[in-house]
Amino acid sequence: MTRKLAALVSLALSLAACENPRQKAIEKIDQDKEILRRAGASVNAVIRNSPDCAVAKPLMPEAYQRIEEARGQVSAPASQATLDALKSQVDRIASACP
Numbered sequence: 202m203t204r205k206l207a208a209l210v211s212l213a214l215s216l217a218a219c220e221n222p223r224q225k226a227i228e229k230i231d232q233d234k235e236i237l238r239r240a241g242a243s244v245n246a247v248i249r250n251s252p253d254c255a256v257a258k259p260l261m262p263e264a265y266q267r268i269e270e271a272r273g274q275v276s277a278p279a280s281q282a283t284l285d286a287l288k289s290q291v292d293r294i295a296s297a298c299p
Contacts, residue, residue, distance in 0.1 A: 229276050230277065232274075233275045233276060236271045236275050237271065237283055239267060240264075240267040240268050240270075240271040240284065241287060243260070243263050243264040243268075244268070244287045244290055244291055246264070247264050248294065251294045251297070251298070254297075254298035258298055261291055261294070261295055264291045265291060268284050268287055271284055272284055
């Protein structure tokens, strides 16, 4: 009986010590999603105001800054591609608003 209890306790401790790699990946994706959401909100402000260059131009430096900050924080390759797309959108508006 004591052996069974010891084996059960040992098994429970070993299972608790193992981290689920899938859970870690999900947490990284959720973290990237939040970082991209913040950068995207800043870019969206530029896009919404793109018809009025006087309003859009002052918003561009913040959008570029958020994109660059996000580059150092995200870990997934797809997140880098998303940031490239966001930057190209701001670049396109910047070229249209001299």
